[in-house]
Amino acid sequence: MKHFLIFPYDRYIRRSLELASDRLNDSIEDVLSLSGWGWTGDEVFVKDTIICVKDDICKVSEKCDSIWITESYYAIDFEKFILPILQFAQKKQWNVYYGRKTLSEEKRIIMNYIEAEKLFFIEPIKEVKSDEIRLYWC
Numbered sequence: 547m548k549h550f551l552i553f554p555y556d557r558y559i560r561r562s563l564e565l566a567s568d569r570l571n572d573s574i575e576d577v578l579s580l581s582g583w584g585w586t587g588d589e590v591f592v593k594d595t596i597i598c599v600k601d602d603i604c605k606v607s608e609k610c611d612s613i614w615i616t617e618s619y620y621a622i623d624f625e626k627f628i629l630p631i632l633q634f635a636q637k638k639q640w641n642v643y644y645g646r647k648t649l650s651e652e653k654r655i656i657m658n659y660i661e662a663e664k665l666f667f668i669e670p671i672k673e674v675k676s677d678e679i680r681l682y683w684c
Contacts (some may be wrong), residue, residue: 548572548612548641553631555579555590555599558619564591576606580627583620603634624652631658643668665680 552563555577558650574592578616579585581601600606613629613635628646635642635661642660645668655663 549575549607549609551576551578551603551606551610551613551640553578553603553613553619553621554581554583554620554627555585555616556619557585559616572612573609575609578606578631580622587599592618603631607644610638610640612643614643614645616645620663622647624649624655628652629655629659632656634671640664642666 550572552559552574553561556579563577575595577590579596579599579601582678583601585599586601590597614654615631624632632642636659642656644656645667647657648667653667660673
């Protein structure tokens with residue numbers, strides 16, 4: 547069983563998390579939002595647990611052993627925000643499930659940081675509207 551940190555959290559993924567949690571055999575332990583987005587401290591209902599949204603990756607649950615990087619409604623600078631998260635995941639030896647649209651250069655950078663056996667690129671479901679579920683299944 548994997549214990550996931552979901553990043554980045556925004557209000558558009560809230561309902562998806564609530565719905566997806568019933569379909570997962572794994573566990574969503576924590577959710578991480580970017581500081582300044584205004585979600586820090588919000589509560590998200592996942593399975594039978596309430597999770598408090600964090601904006602500091604150093605404060606996520608010690609149970610986490612995997613990160614699920616999802617598509618976001620907002621544009622996120624890869625080098626400024628995602629790369630530090632990947633570096634943290636590398637240090638922790640987490641599995642990385644990457645579900646964002648990715649430039650080839652970004653993909654190369656990700657593959658340089660994360661070992662191949664711990665890295666999973668998740669392709670988006672075809673013809674999904676932007677307001678539909680954005681958690682992509684393996």
